[in-house]
Amino acid sequence: GEDVEQSLFLSVREGDSSVINCTYTDSSSTYLYWYKQEPGAGLQLLTYIFSNMDMKQDQRLTVLLNKKDKHLSLRIADTQTGDSAIYFCVLATSGTYKYIFGTGTRLKVLA
């Protein structure tokens, strides 16, 4: 099955950039999502990228996809304390029903 790995924890200072990484094994993934989960809450879709793209920018968020290395990253510019949360990369393949969740990265933003 698909393995989707993320580093467990990231700590940054307010105003700095954060980069959250995700590596995966199955190259058939066609849609790659980033979700944010605040403590005790549901998951909020932040952004997504199609597998035929290398980069997508959406305000403070930049998603980079390196298909050769099977590596996805989410960069948050000017990180704020409100960005403190768990971030999940989620992969999906056309024609299937399953969304494959990464292990999650806990981002802590220090004031």
Next chain:
Amino acid sequence: DTEVTQTPKHLVMGMTNKKSLKCEQHMGHRAMYWYKQKAKKPPELMFVYSYEKLSINESVPSRFSPECPNSSLLNLHLHALQPEDSALYLCASSQALQAGENEQFFGPGTRLTVL
């Protein structure tokens, strides 16, 4: 309305109780999902409904019983649960069952504690 709502927010139940979790969406989505999430772990898929029919059961124990009374509502009936079933239960919906083309929208979850 791009919201998925879930009730109750919190639920404490004994192992002999019967209770239900409720999920509602009014986005016209035809696929609805139940996930279970333990602390510091990603959500695990339990059930998927497509057009009000159960499409996927990820080998979930029969003490969890899903129901989809109509296209907007999804219930999860609980009976004779174990303490290890304590978790955050998340409902999600998507336009259709095909993963990828259809992003999932998640509810806020029900925090379940089984004593």
